[in-house]
Amino acid sequence: MFEKSAAATPLLPPRNMAGPALLAVTVVMTLLACLALGSTVLVDRAAERWLTRATSAVSIQIVETRSQTADEQLPAVLRELAATPGVGNFHVLDKDELIRLLEPWLGTGNISTDLPLPLLIEVSPDPTAKFAEEALRARLTAVAPGARLDTHGRWREMLERMARALRFFAGLVLVMVTLATGTVILFATRAGLKTNEDILDVLHQIGAQDSFISRRFEKHFVKLTAIASALGFLAALAFFYALGSLVPDARSAAFLVYLVCVPALAVPFSWQVTRYYVMTSLKTRV
Amino acid sequence: MIRLQNVCLNYDGGPNILDNIDLALDEGSFHFLTGPSGAGKTSLLKLIFLAHRPSAGQLDLFGQNVKTLTRAQLAMMRRQIGVVFQDFRLIDHLSVYQNVTLPLRIAGKREADYRDNVTELLRWVGLGHQMDSKPETLSGGEKQRAAIARAVIARPRLIVADEPTGNVDPEMGIRLLRLLDELNKMGTTILIATHDNYIWSSFNHPRLHLENQHIQRLAPEAAPYV
Numbered sequence: 456m457f458e459k460s461a462a463a464t465p466l467l468p469p470r471n472m473a474g475p476a477l478l479a480v481t482v483v484m485t486l487l488a489c490l491a492l493g494s495t496v497l498v499d500r501a502a503e504r505w506l507t508r509a510t511s512a513v514s515i516q517i518v519e520t521r522s523q524t525a526d527e528q529l530p531a532v533l534r535e536l537a538a539t540p541g542v543g544n545f546h547v548l549d550k551d552e553l554i555r556l557l558e559p560w561l562g563t564g565n566i567s568t569d570l571p572l573p574l575l576i577e578v579s580p581d582p583t584a585k586f587a588e589e590a591l592r593a594r595l596t597a598v599a600p601g602a603r604l605d606t607h608g609r610w611r612e613m614l615e616r617m618a619r620a621l622r623f624f625a626g627l628v629l630v631m632v633t634l635a636t637g638t639v640i641l642f643a644t645r646a647g648l649k650t651n652e653d654i655l656d657v658l659h660q661i662g663a664q665d666s667f668i669s670r671r672f673e674k675h676f677v678k679l680t681a682i683a684s685a686l687g688f689l690a691a692l693a694f695f696y697a698l699g700s701l702v703p704d705a706r707s708a709a710f711l712v713y714l715v716c717v718p719a720l721a722v723p724f725s726w727q728v729t730r731y732y733v734m735t736s737l738k739t740r741v
Numbered sequence: 742m743i744r745l746q747n748v749c750l751n752y753d754g755g756p757n758i759l760d761n762i763d764l765a766l767d768e769g770s771f772h773f774l775t776g777p778s779g780a781g782k783t784s785l786l787k788l789i790f791l792a793h794r795p796s797a798g799q800l801d802l803f804g805q806n807v808k809t810l811t812r813a814q815l816a817m818m819r820r821q822i823g824v825v826f827q828d829f830r831l832i833d834h835l836s837v838y839q840n841v842t843l844p845l846r847i848a849g850k851r852e853a854d855y856r857d858n859v860t861e862l863l864r865w866v867g868l869g870h871q872m873d874s875k876p877e878t879l880s881g882g883e884k885q886r887a888a889i890a891r892a893v894i895a896r897p898r899l900i901v902a903d904e905p906t907g908n909v910d911p912e913m914g915i916r917l918l919r920l921l922d923e924l925n926k927m928g929t930t931i932l933i934a935t936h937d938n939y940i941w942s943s944f945n946h947p948r949l950h951l952e953n954q955h956i957q958r959l960a961p962e963a964a965p966y967v
Contacts, residue, residue, distance in 0.1 A: 470834075661891075662818075
């Protein structure tokens with residue numbers, strides 16, 4: 456007999472509420488948030504790996520001085536390395552290895568055999584002991600004036616600065632996206648309240664509590680945000696999956712967990728913004 | 742039940758629509774509210790059904806000063822008041838059945854518990870065949886009957902009606918008033934604003950005549966239909 460039960464029809468008609476436009480904006484916002492967060496995570500991981508490599512690769516360069524050739528200084532340097540706590544392994548690069556290192560810059564076959572090349576020692580710090588950089592540098596200078604300890608500090612600093620800047624930038628994007636999404640939801644809720652004013656009057660008059668009315672709006676906007684953020688998340692997922700051929704981390708399960716945070720937080724955020732605005736607005740009524 | 746002491750009402754600090762009104766209505770009473778257009782009948786009803794708060798003076802409902810109530814308590818108090826609006830205020834996208842069941846739905850009742858009662862009431866007011874119709878397809882009289890059904894369905898302690906028979910023929914008007922009269926016999930307090938002499942002269946209930954900011958109590962007149 457009944458077309459629909461009493462509870463089946465929403466009290467606020469869907470046509471009176473923000474629909475496709477808000478959905479599209481929220482999809483884009485979620486996608487942006489996922490891209491910002493995902494990029495930060497990927498850059499963070501890459502920076503961490505680079506830093507680990509940079510820290511683990513210390514090198515010593517020995518150049519000829521006025522009084523000693525590089526080869527003459529080598530034994531003293533090796534003795535110092537052997538006696539220094541925190542130094543794990545070290546290896547003196549031979550001529551072929553040095554040429555291979557230079558080839559990317561000078562070109563294959565362009566390095567003549569009489570090109571004066573410094574001696575280079577690769578040092579791997581012992582991960583279990585602390586490596587006193589400054590003390591080793593001072594001792595090396597004392598025993599071999601042509602020896603230069605390179606801990607790649609400048610590279611490390613640059614990497615750290617870049618990672619910090621990217622984190623800040625991504626954080627800023629996330630804040631802006633959150634604010635923009637909140638504002639959009641707020642305006643949509645305000646429009647919904649205005650459009651449904653007559654219905655709200657009736658509901659109020661027959662004894663609806665503010666929370667009852669608010670729940671109608673919350674339900675609508677939470678549902679809309681859930682759909683939109685899921686779509687935005689899927690779009691971001693597709694993007695990062697495609698990127699996975701270049702950056703394998705983008706396909707890892709742990710990375711996925713980070714991305715899921717965006718839709719997972721978007722829904723309660725939308726819920727709270729809607730609830731706050733509706734409850735505040737209703738309080739201005741009699 | 743209803744007590745107004747020196748009550749004034751104005752909108753946004755404008756001139757007083759109601760000025761120093763005193764009124765007391767007992768629980769279980771039935772009154773008609775009459776008076777010329779613009780006398781403030783609708784404004785007085787709005788105060789009583791809590792659509793407005795007095796600008797000055799004190800309004801007590803069900804033994805409580807409404808000024809001291811929280812928003813949540815006001816909402817609970819509104820559930821004890823059934824209102825028939827002059828302009829019906831049915832919700833367009835809901836069916837007649839859904840409109841009428843609104844107070845029950847808001848009160849958190851289960852549909853299985855009230856479906857039969859609502860169906861019976863709608864049949865009684867002549868809308869049994871239009872339960873699934875949307876208000877826009879109803880005539881003025883049918884809307885009026887749906888609005889009355891919505892006002893009475895939750896068995897409120899007080900029913901306030903603003904020109905409830907304005908859009909129905911005299912026979913249906915009497916029929917609807919008899920429904921309210923029956924509810925009154927079961928203890929519901931009724932206050933009806935009307936300018937329809939035929940209606941108030943057909944029932945054996947006192948009349949409150951509002952004119953020039955003064956309420957005059959008038960004795961019941963002959964009641965040929967009761």
